[in-house]
Amino acid sequence: NAGVTQTPKFQVLKTGQSMTLQCAQDMNHNSMYWYRQDPGMGLRLIYYSASEGTTDKGEVPNGYNVSRLNKREFSLRLESAAPSQTSVYFCASTWRGWGYTFGSGTRLTVV
Amino acid sequence: DQQVKQNSPSLSVQEGRISILNCDYTNSMFDYFLWYKKYPAEGPTFLISISSIKDKNEDGRFTVFLNKSAKHLSLHIVPSQPGDSAVYFCAASDQGGSEKLVFGKGTKLTVNP
Numbered sequence: 001n002a003g004v005t006q007t008p009k010f011q012v013l014k015t016g017q018s019m020t021l022q023c024a025q026d027m028n029h030n031s032m033y034w035y036r037q038d039p040g041m042g043l044r045l046i047y048y049s050a051s052e053g054t055t056d057k058g059e060v061p062n063g064y065n066v067s068r069l070n071k072r073e074f075s076l077r078l079e080s081a082a083p084s085q086t087s088v089y090f091c092a093s094t095w096r097g098w099g100y101t102f103g104s105g106t107r108l109t110v111v
Numbered sequence: 112d113q114q115v116k117q118n119s120p121s122l123s124v125q126e127g128r129i130s131i132l133n134c135d136y137t138n139s140m141f142d143y144f145l146w147y148k149k150y151p152a153e154g155p156t157f158l159i160s161i162s163s164i165k166d167k168n169e170d171g172r173f174t175v176f177l178n179k180s181a182k183h184l185s186l187h188i189v190p191s192q193p194g195d196s197a198v199y200f201c202a203a204s205d206q207g208g209s210e211k212l213v214f215g216k217g218t219k220l221t222v223n224p
Contacts, residue, residue: 004154033211040120042216043155043200058211090154099145100212102154 006091006103013081013110021076021106023091031094032074036087049074081110114138115203117215125223130188132218134201141203146175146186149198191222
């Protein structure tokens with residue numbers, strides 16, 4: 001099925017470890033986004049990419065880096081994981097902002 | 112500063128009755144509004160949207176109302192069904208600007224059989 005694919009679905013990290021969350025979409029969308037969802041906080045934008053080759057900070061970018069590898073793929077990297085980064089991470093894509101399509105999420109626990 | 116506010120963290124209704132979920136926004140540049148539905152362990156899915164040139168949009172059991180002067184929108188679900196139990200997020204964007212969606216914190220709807 002067409003859509004947004006995120007890997008992995010679950011991950012447990014130790015404080016200080018690094019990892020990359022992968023996201024790929026096959027809808028030929030220009031814009032891609034990374035959000036985190038925390039209890040009582042809704043969805044907060046970490047980084048976004050309006051087009052291939054461009055990335056911009058969102059509301060909560062500290063501790064993260066991103067790479068827009070090509071039009072399909074947008075990865076999120078945690079260089080040194082902290083317990084405060086325990087969250088559910090969602091990738092989304094859109095064509096000109098007319099409604100986002102979300103992936104099924106990555107549940108990350110940092111111990 | 113929250114630009115999109117959903118002041119009710121939770122709502123409980125009986126099956127067959129109307130569910131009304133509310134959302135307020137502060138940014139007058141917002142011109143496109145959406146509702147997303149989220150089940151546990153899944154990503155949010157698009158439910159219904161409305162442009163600022165309209166004040167109402169219907170899709171089956173779901174209707175969204177927009178009151179621009181009050182900067183308020185609401186989602187009506189009639190009749191409510193147990194399968195509607197989920198978290199509902201209100202979102203807004205400035206289509207003439209960055210196109211980024213700004214989300215509210217969500218309202219957890221429980222429809223009791």
